[in-house]
Amino acid sequence: MTHRFKRFAITLMLLIALSFTFERQAHAYVDPGSGLLLFQGISAAISGALFYFRRRLKSLFVKPQAKSEHGTTPFSS
Template sequence: MKRLLSLTLAIFCCLCLAVATERRAYAYVDPGSGLLALQSIAAGLAAAAYYMRRRIAALFGRGKTTAKTVVLPTAKQEDSNRNVA
């Protein structure tokens, strides 16, 4: 958790510095580039959801999901009181 918090804080600081030091751009930006950025973000979110699909399913699942146990039959133990010939 500490690692995630540190990483998030570092990314936030980098973004703040990038925004604070930006210069005015005298160039043409294609109107479709914003849609490309949105598509990239959506693809990243879909990939993260696919990677964590079991945890998401457990979050929205019904009640508690318990691990199923399998009972295997065992061989009968022979009576030790029998006399062997």
Template structure:
């Protein structure tokens, strides 16, 4: 493991400069990736919000759909 680390460090240390060009499309792709990552993280947190609250000891509130089903099943 140490041998691979030292080899990688040696290659990075003695690397030559590259004449690279980053056009505006590349910057746009990087920005799109960052925005998509934030959106996915928010969506994931939203989906697992009740599990997260239960993990920290708070009870999950009852679903609004359960209340609607109870009202529709009452006899008239």
């Protein structure tokens, strides 16, 4: 299994290297709004990840409360 993965990784790296070797110059125009679109996509991905993992992130910063014995609360009268 690891031999197949190593072979796949090497093949993939060679294909990426070849794609950079044979690239042609692009005479294209990038408008100013493209940078804003890229920023919006990155910020949406980060916001979505934070929203998805909010409980795990909250548990990193908040100490867990001590559980009371037998279901009684410490302030019960």
